[in-house]
Amino acid sequence: MQDxxxxxxxxxxxxxxxxxxxxxxxxxxxxxxxxxEQSFRPYLPVVEVGGPKDTYSLNNYLxxxxxxxxRSFLGxxxxxxxHVLTFWLTIFYSMVVTFLCFLLAYPLAYYMAKIVNPRSLPxxxxxxxxxxxxxxxxxxxxxxxxxAFKGPLNALLLxxxxxxxxxxxxxxxxxxxxxxxxxxxxxxxxxxxxxxxQSLDTNQIEAAEDLGAPWWKIHWRIVxxxxxxxxxxxxxxxxxxxxxxxLVPSILGSTTSQWFTQTIDQWFKDALDWNTxxxxxxxxxxxxTVFVTIxxxxxxxxxxxxxx
Amino acid sequence: MSAGIDLENVCCDFGTFRxxxxxxxxxxxxxxxxxxxxxxxxxxxxxxxxxxxxEPTQGVIRIGGEDxxxxxxxxxxxxxxxxxxxxxxxxxxxxxxxxxLEVRGVDKATRRKKAEDLLQLVDLPGAADKMVSQLxxxxxxxxxxxxxxxxxxxxxxxxxxxxxxxxxxxxxxxAELRAIQQRTGVxxxxxxHDQGEALAMSDRVGVMSQGSIQQIADPREIYNNPVNGxxxxxxxxxxxxxxxxxxAAAGMASFTTPHGQFRARxxxxxxxxxKLYVRPEHTIITATPAAENSVPVTVSDISFEGxxxxxxxxxxxGAHLTSELRNDGSATVPEKGVRVxxxxxxxxxxxxxxxxxxx
Numbered sequence: 223m224q225d226x227x228x229x230x231x232x233x234x235x236x237x238x239x240x241x242x243x244x245x246x247x248x249x250x251x252x253x254x255x256x257x258x259e260q261s262f263r264p265y266l267p268v269v270e271v272g273g274p275k276d277t278y279s280l281n282n283y284l285x286x287x288x289x290x291x292x293r294s295f296l297g298x299x300x301x302x303x304x305h306v307l308t309f310w311l312t313i314f315y316s317m318v319v320t321f322l323c324f325l326l327a328y329p330l331a332y333y334m335a336k337i338v339n340p341r342s343l344p345x346x347x348x349x350x351x352x353x354x355x356x357x358x359x360x361x362x363x364x365x366x367x368x369x370a371f372k373g374p375l376n377a378l379l380l381x382x383x384x385x386x387x388x389x390x391x392x393x394x395x396x397x398x399x400x401x402x403x404x405x406x407x408x409x410x411x412x413x414x415x416x417x418x419x420q421s422l423d424t425n426q427i428e429a430a431e432d433l434g435a436p437w438w439k440i441h442w443r444i445v446x447x448x449x450x451x452x453x454x455x456x457x458x459x460x461x462x463x464x465x466x467x468x469l470v471p472s473i474l475g476s477t478t479s480q481w482f483t484q485t486i487d488q489w490f491k492d493a494l495d496w497n498t499x500x501x502x503x504x505x506x507x508x509x510x511t512v513f514v515t516i517x518x519x520x521x522x523x524x525x526x527x528x529x530x
Numbered sequence: 531m532s533a534g535i536d537l538e539n540v541c542c543d544f545g546t547f548r549x550x551x552x553x554x555x556x557x558x559x560x561x562x563x564x565x566x567x568x569x570x571x572x573x574x575x576x577x578x579x580x581x582x583x584x585e586p587t588q589g590v591i592r593i594g595g596e597d598x599x600x601x602x603x604x605x606x607x608x609x610x611x612x613x614x615x616x617x618x619x620x621x622x623x624x625x626x627x628x629x630x631l632e633v634r635g636v637d638k639a640t641r642r643k644k645a646e647d648l649l650q651l652v653d654l655p656g657a658a659d660k661m662v663s664q665l666x667x668x669x670x671x672x673x674x675x676x677x678x679x680x681x682x683x684x685x686x687x688x689x690x691x692x693x694x695x696x697x698x699x700x701x702x703x704x705a706e707l708r709a710i711q712q713r714t715g716v717x718x719x720x721x722x723h724d725q726g727e728a729l730a731m732s733d734r735v736g737v738m739s740q741g742s743i744q745q746i747a748d749p750r751e752i753y754n755n756p757v758n759g760x761x762x763x764x765x766x767x768x769x770x771x772x773x774x775x776x777x778a779a780a781g782m783a784s785f786t787t788p789h790g791q792f793r794a795r796x797x798x799x800x801x802x803x804x805k806l807y808v809r810p811e812h813t814i815i816t817a818t819p820a821a822e823n824s825v826p827v828t829v830s831d832i833s834f835e836g837x838x839x840x841x842x843x844x845x846x847x848g849a850h851l852t853s854e855l856r857n858d859g860s861a862t863v864p865e866k867g868v869r870v871x872x873x874x875x876x877x878x879x880x881x882x883x884x885x886x887x888x889x
Contacts, residue, residue: 423614423616425612425614425616426616426618428583428603428610428612428616429610429612429616429617429618430618430629431602431603431604432581432582432583432603432604432608432609432610433604433609433629433630433633433677433678433681434604434630434633434634434681435604435629435630435633436604436633439633443618443621443629443632444618447620448620
């Protein structure tokens with residue numbers, strides 16, 4: 223603070239301080255506290271708000287356990303609350319998206335960091351970025367067109383003779399959602415891994431090869447361990463963004479794919495029950511954070527590694 | 531155990547730039563061979579071609595008589611020690627050393643045993659479970675050597691591995707490297723720009739300039755009988771005289787310079803213009819002119835170097851000449867500004883052509 227005042231003078235320092243405070247208070251703290259407070263109150267007609275029935279309780283949170291459905295999985299018959307099922311499916315498919323993003327991003331990141339001619343790297347990065355300039359809605363719709371029953375993907379596969387009948391991509395459970403989420407968030411995996419691999423001394427790769435290591439061993443023992451912080455930060459990013467995405471599941475989802483954010487959205491907009499919606503939103507945030515923390519423990523990644 | 535290496539007419543081009551030009555050298559099994567030259571002379575390129583990271587544009591490289599063209603570094607019986615060592619910072623020391631064995635599917639207990647044996651060999655016992663960041667520069671050096679030795683290479687390739695160390699440690703590691711080489715009997719190819727290292731450690735030295743090997747010989751021969759001016763002036767100091775060769779006979783010749791007529795050994799000029807080279811320690815300073823090869827000079831500076839004393843002097847034509855006197859009390863050190871005579875033995879001076887470079 224002293225340093226800031228000496229460098230920019232009291233006026234400018236005050237302005238910067240106020241702007242940061244505005245950002246934190248008005249855009250982060252106040253809305254979240256409002257929702258948090260709302261989430262403990264019942265959904266009441268306007269006249270009863272503030273009345274004797276308006277008391278704090280955990281009822282909104284407990285609503286996730288209402289309404290069991292029967293499911294069978296690997297021969298097991300079981301009954302599970304529908305919103306809990308949705309939550310687990312959201313977590314599961316977000317993990318699938320994260321893993322597939324890693325599979326796609328790692329080879330490309332390695333190629334960009336260690337193999338490609340540095341002179342063509344800017345062009346490559348530009349080509350990766352251009353799609354990002356298009357609105358997320360339009361990109362989701364583009365995939366909706368690509369995956370359509372009479373769309374280009376089916377036409378291509380039919381033309382190549384790989385399939386005999388067109389496939390209803392967006393009507394196969396979570397297929398469309400997973401494809402859309404990967405396309406939307408893969409770059410959030412690519413760049414952290416690229417940065418991590420780029421900081422690896424090429425001599426280490428050569429030393430490993432000189433000692434007789436085949437290519438997969440070099441990746442398993444040298445490149446992957448070195449890029450672990452990058453993979454971790456990319457994974458956290460893709461996982462959180464996927465689990466929190468509403469747009470892609472809404473556009474590319476099928477009748478059998480329900481994303482937890484869609485459930486929250488329905489509480490907000492269809493049921494107009496903002497209190498339960500807030501409770502669900504906080505549940506998602508809390509459980510995803512817990513989940514990420516456990517995953518980081520499991521892979522022995524520290525928060526400070528990710529911050530790099 | 532150890533293999534010889536033959537380079538036959540090896541060339542390496544990077545685009546239009548020829549990094550290595552027609553290298554021919556035959557390195558014997560178990561030999562300590564150094565490539566010595568200034569940076570950019572192509573010595574590292576030769577090393578990378580032998581280890582397999584670069585393929586020669588022309589020519590053949592044989593390791594133990596076998597043509598290794600097209601073989602990847604992981605298929606060659608060589609181990610390279612990198613200039614920055616390239617130890618794996620995320621593995622403990624023993625895993626670093628046994629990485630090559632891990633790759634070959636050796637079980638963990640054997641690997642651990644081997645790593646500890648090698649740490650003993652490089653005089654670093656008890657470091658097995660430390661991390662790379664906990665070691666000093668000299669210790670890292672030893673780990674890098676142990677890691678390379680672990681795969682029992684037939685040839686060790688060392689790319690200026692001592693350049694990052696301080697002077698004392700560097701001198702210590704020189705002796706250490708030489709001792710390890712003799713204990714293991716592995717062929718060592720050593721790359722350096724430090725003539726002291728090359729002369730002190732090697733069985734033979736190849737001096738390089740601008741992609742060409744200038745001379746291959748044992749260290750004494752390199753120093754005492756350089757084939758050309760480049761070798762003479764890159765390895766050690768020289769007083770250089772320009773002039774004209776006359777009356778060549780029986781390996782000796784007269785050499786006419788602005789300082790007068792000199793007599794010296796005549797090198798292989800092959801029609802090129804020669805210059806006369808005399809090492810500072812081969813000159814004698816006297817108060818009166820010597821019988822031959824004598825130049826009157828004025829002492830311009832005396833610098834005390836410890837084991838010797840350098841006398842810097844200026845001739846009447848303005849040329850700078852240096853003489854080195856041993857600091858053992860045998861020679862009288864002249865005063866600054868005094869007029870003396872500098873002379874040298876004809877057998878200790880040589881008329882040599884300039885560097886042997888293409889063009």
